[in-house]
Amino acid sequence: MSRGRFVVLEGIEGAGKSTHAAFLAGWLEQRGIAVVAAREPGGTALGERLREILLDPELTGMAPLAELLLMFAARSASLKEVILPALDEGSWVICDRFVDSSYAYQSYGRGVSLEYVEALEKQVLDGLRPDLTILLDTPVRLGLSRKADPQGRDRFERESREFFERVRAGYLERAALGGDGYRIVDGSKSLEEVQTDLTDAIRRLAGL
Numbered sequence: 001m002s003r004g005r006f007v008v009l010e011g012i013e014g015a016g017k018s019t020h021a022a023f024l025a026g027w028l029e030q031r032g033i034a035v036v037a038a039r040e041p042g043g044t045a046l047g048e049r050l051r052e053i054l055l056d057p058e059l060t061g062m063a064p065l066a067e068l069l070l071m072f073a074a075r076s077a078s079l080k081e082v083i084l085p086a087l088d089e090g091s092w093v094i095c096d097r098f099v100d101s102s103y104a105y106q107s108y109g110r111g112v113s114l115e116y117v118e119a120l121e122k123q124v125l126d127g128l129r130p131d132l133t134i135l136l137d138t139p140v141r142l143g144l145s146r147k148a149d150p151q152g153r154d155r156f157e158r159e160s161r162e163f164f165e166r167v168r169a170g171y172l173e174r175a176a177l178g179g180d181g182y183r184i185v186d187g188s189k190s191l192e193e194v195q196t197d198l199t200d201a202i203r204r205l206a207g208l
């Protein structure tokens with residue numbers, strides 16, 4: 001049995017990752033391809049507990065390194081329990097955020113050194129790379145406007161516009177350096193247009 005493909009959706013808040021991850025999973029399943037959905041932080045018992053901590057708006061002033069290490073703890077669990085077993089059994093994995101979120105948010109957003117994230121990536125991922133990372137690039141104002149309820153904002157959603165501008169710039173820099181492993185899709189287009197761009201990218205990867 002051949003190994004499955006690993007596809008990651010990245011982008012700022014409100015870029016459409018969750019919406020389009022669900023769409024892509026359905027689209028692949030309709031074509032007879034087995035799909036496992038993953039998300040970060042989360043997707044395992046440990047990951048979901050860590051997610052609650054990481055998003056808790058009462059935990060103000062969390063040290064950026066603590067935040068980074070918790071993200072990688074959740075990622076390690078997701079790799080062991082969800083991602084690697086699924087790929088090994090030949091399923092595709094559609095993952096809502098992965099290691100580029102740590103570069104974008106903790107390094108570009110919070111100022112943790114890129115070398116520190118690289119060192120963790122090396123240890124925890126042990127050479128695993130997504131077959132394709134799709135960056136849903138979206139203007140910050142538009143992304144934030146898609147999250148309607150200011151009362152229900154989590155710890156990240158309370159960050160400033162400037163923070164999200166740094167995160168967006170970080171993603172774009174990673175994608176520019178990443179070559180063939182990345183595809184930038186304009187997340188400000190209509191849902192239908194974004195889905196056409198996504199399926200174009202996936203068709204190529206699947207050889208469909």
Ligand code: Z5A
Binds near residue numbers: 019040100
């Ligand atoms: N984080 C981190 O710092 N470091 C890490 O390593 C990792 C994560 C892994 C939780 O992630 C937080 O963790 C995240 C970064 C941090 N915080 N932030 N920001 P999350 O993925 O759970 O949180 P999120 O990015 O805030 O998810 P989100 O707001 O749900 O965004 P989304 O999934 O990209 O958007 P969506 O839910 O698919 O869409 C939002 C709405 O917009 C929805 O009503 C859609 O129907 C609508 N939408 C989406 N696309 C379109 C288009 N094209 N047209 C019209 N309407 C659209």
